[in-house]
Amino acid sequence: MxxxxxxxxxxxxxxxxxxxxxxxxxxxxxxxxxxxxxxxxSGCGKSTLLRLVAGLLIxxxxxxxxxxxxxxxxxPDRRLVGWVPQSYALFEHLNxxxxxxxxxxxxxxxxxxxxxRVNEMLDLCRITELAxxxxxxxxxxxxxxxxxxxxxxVSPRVLLLDEPLAALDPQLRAAIRADLQxxxxxxxxTTLFVTHDQVEALAIADHVAVLRAGRVEQFGTPQTLWQxxxxxxxxxxxxxxxxxxxxxxxxxxxxxxPGVEACTSLDDxxxxxxxxxxxxxxxxxxxxxxxxxxxRLVPTASEFTGDGFKVTGELxxxxxxxxxxxxxxxxxxxxxxxxxxxRTICVVGQNQR
Amino acid sequence: xxxxxxxATDPVMAIGQGFTLAAVILCLxxxxxxxxxxxxxxWPLGFWAGGITINWLREGWETVRPYAFFSVRLxxxxxxxxxxxxxxxxxxxxxxNFIGRQALVALINLPLxxxxxxxxxxxxxxxxxxxxxxxxxxxxxxxYTLPFLVATLAPAxxxxxxxxxxxxxxxxxxxxxxxxxxxxxxxxxxxxxxxxILVFTLSMGEFNVSFFLFTPLNKTLPIELYxxxxxxxxxxxxxITLIFLLFVVPAAVAIExxxxxxxxxx
Numbered sequence: 001m002x003x004x005x006x007x008x009x010x011x012x013x014x015x016x017x018x019x020x021x022x023x024x025x026x027x028x029x030x031x032x033x034x035x036x037x038x039x040x041x042s043g044c045g046k047s048t049l050l051r052l053v054a055g056l057l058i059x060x061x062x063x064x065x066x067x068x069x070x071x072x073x074x075x076p077d078r079r080l081v082g083w084v085p086q087s088y089a090l091f092e093h094l095n096x097x098x099x100x101x102x103x104x105x106x107x108x109x110x111x112x113x114x115x116x117r118v119n120e121m122l123d124l125c126r127i128t129e130l131a132x133x134x135x136x137x138x139x140x141x142x143x144x145x146x147x148x149x150x151x152x153x154v155s156p157r158v159l160l161l162d163e164p165l166a167a168l169d170p171q172l173r174a175a176i177r178a179d180l181q182x183x184x185x186x187x188x189x190t191t192l193f194v195t196h197d198q199v200e201a202l203a204i205a206d207h208v209a210v211l212r213a214g215r216v217e218q219f220g221t222p223q224t225l226w227q228x229x230x231x232x233x234x235x236x237x238x239x240x241x242x243x244x245x246x247x248x249x250x251x252x253x254x255x256x257x258p259g260v261e262a263c264t265s266l267d268d269x270x271x272x273x274x275x276x277x278x279x280x281x282x283x284x285x286x287x288x289x290x291x292x293x294x295x296r297l298v299p300t301a302s303e304f305t306g307d308g309f310k311v312t313g314e315l316x317x318x319x320x321x322x323x324x325x326x327x328x329x330x331x332x333x334x335x336x337x338x339x340x341x342x343r344t345i346c347v348v349g350q351n352q353r
Numbered sequence: 354x355x356x357x358x359x360x361a362t363d364p365v366m367a368i369g370q371g372f373t374l375a376a377v378i379l380c381l382x383x384x385x386x387x388x389x390x391x392x393x394x395x396w397p398l399g400f401w402a403g404g405i406t407i408n409w410l411r412e413g414w415e416t417v418r419p420y421a422f423f424s425v426r427l428x429x430x431x432x433x434x435x436x437x438x439x440x441x442x443x444x445x446x447x448x449x450n451f452i453g454r455q456a457l458v459a460l461i462n463l464p465l466x467x468x469x470x471x472x473x474x475x476x477x478x479x480x481x482x483x484x485x486x487x488x489x490x491x492x493x494x495x496x497y498t499l500p501f502l503v504a505t506l507a508p509a510x511x512x513x514x515x516x517x518x519x520x521x522x523x524x525x526x527x528x529x530x531x532x533x534x535x536x537x538x539x540x541x542x543x544x545x546x547x548x549x550i551l552v553f554t555l556s557m558g559e560f561n562v563s564f565f566l567f568t569p570l571n572k573t574l575p576i577e578l579y580x581x582x583x584x585x586x587x588x589x590x591x592x593i594t595l596i597f598l599l600f601v602v603p604a605a606v607a608i609e610x611x612x613x614x615x616x617x618x619x
Contacts, residue, residue, distance in 0.1 A: 054524050076523040083524040089517040093539040102535070103525030154525055 004032040004190040005067040005157035012062035022048050024214040035191045039201040040211035046194045050160040054083040082151030086163040088143045090135040096146050097131040103154035125149040140168045141176050159189045198238050210234050235276035235348045244318050246275045257318035260295035262339040266347045274348040281343050282323040284335045291336035299329045390591035413592030417577050424574040428556035431494045435552050439502040447510035462500045469561025487571035493562040498552045509544035547611040554604040
């Protein structure tokens with residue numbers, strides 16, 4: 001089995017047409033055996049990055065290193081990189097076993113070696129009982145497993161998964177995601193995983209690269225991205241935070257709005273800064289408690305979520321915020337609002353770990 | 354009342370169905386007639402006058418046999434040449450956006466817009482010495498059938514799903530030849546088969562171009578069919594027509610079963 005490789009993006013640029021780059025100055029490192037998730041809105045260049053690693057595209061500038069070696073213009077058939085496109089692109093004229101065996105046959109592996117390795121992959125991906133089925137008869141989740149088994153069979157140095165869960169039923173996605181993560185960990189392969197879903201990114205990744213318009217906005221662990229978003233885009237992308245301006249009023253203490261003060265995880269000596277406010281951070285002051293140190297919220301919309309209400313409204317003197325409340329609110333009324341006791345608020349734009 | 358109105362057929366639809374039925378009858382009526390004529394001993398006296406006979410069919414077969422086999426052989430050679438030229442051309446058109454791509458498409462499709470007679474005369478004027486060998490007949494048929502092959506294969510080759518499958522095969526270590534053999538050809542199998550049958554049928558039935566390019570030694574079945582109508586008894590001509598249909602109809606049915614409606618048919 002090939003040992004998992006490291007991948008280094010060293011100032012990578014790519015443009016389909018001159019003057020219109022889709023990937024700009026991308027720099028990050030993937031350690032051997034890691035799962036790194038590339039996340040961002042559609043058109044941010046994440047699939048293009050996978051094609052660059054696969055060698056289907058060659059960077060217009062910059063170096064792509066695999067295990068420390070510049071891949072240069074090495075063609076895809078000599079890179080030993082497993083690529084699973086969003087459509088899975090199974091060979092429809094072959095059955096499951098022949099799909100999985102395809103790469104080994106192309107590499108002219110000995111017959112016994114092919115049989116052994118294919119059985120191992122079928123077993124790893126738990127599709128042994130489907131081995132003789134035509135791939136056209138499989139469900140979405142089964143097709144995904146065949147595609148991954150096919151890619152892993154040649155012992156790739158890196159596995160590239162492009163939105164592997166996007167084609168699946170939403171009800172199944174969470175379960176299959178957990179299975180997939182277990183499978184990737186078991187195989188030990190270095191994985192680059194593309195998604196536009198921030199929940200997926202946080203759940204599965206060792207490190208996350210947040211992309212926007214071809215650039216890396218932030219690279220870090222899921223915890224880092226959640227707790228110290230580098231900029232408003234990252235903050236708003238993860239957890240649907242609202243980014244609000246705030247004034248520093250003391251060490252680790254900021255004021256969001258008249259009457260609303262909060263603790264922050266990081267201290268910043270700047271007096272004006274930005275914080276990311278998530279739905280769980282604020283609350284309407286419960287009846288019977290003092291509303292002396294509270295801001296004022298005027299709800300503009302309310303959605304029933306099952307276990308409560310998601311209330312969107314104007315925090316007077318700050319901006320639009322969202323919070324959770326257990327009872328219906330009257331739109332247009334004014335409610336006292338405060339930071340949930342014990343909560344610390346994330347400061348945006350401080351990339352400290 | 355409302356229910357009754359729903360059940361009543363839409364008048365526009367009814368007229369359309371009527372016309373369709375009339376067209377089908379008009380097209381199919383000659384078929385049984387052909388069979389009757391070919392098996393009647395003395396047709397000028399009427400239906401099965403003088404009894405039923407297979408002599409005309411036998412005579413017809415004797416007349417056209419050499420030409421039928423010549424036509425089959427010619428169609429096979431046309432097929433091989435079309436494939437050798439048309440498959441790479443279709444691949445280029447489907448996969449690459451190069452300068453002159455539109456010109457290539459136009460050039461290949463040009464014979465569709467030019468009358469067969471004009472193609473034939475142009476070939477005779479350009480290569481007068483090649484006619485005797487039958488080369489011009491072959492060339493004329495290739496020019497005439499190539500657009501159909503390319504028009505059938507190019508869309509199949511252009512499918513994004515196929516392009517992606519080839520890319521996956523590439524990352525799995527497949528060389529260009531391996532990708533063509535193990536991924537591309539199996540994926541376009543039915544379009545390829547349909548294109549081949551289409552070219553074969555077109556070549557077998559082609560008259561316009563062939564009529565100007567044939568030589569006594571290189572004569573196709575439709576040309577012989579034509580001379581049979583001009584010179585022979587009508588019973589023999591009917592027999593030859595039936596024999597001709599035996600060659601062409603199975604191929605046409607096969608095209609239809611392979612999804613003929615999707616294929617640009619003549």
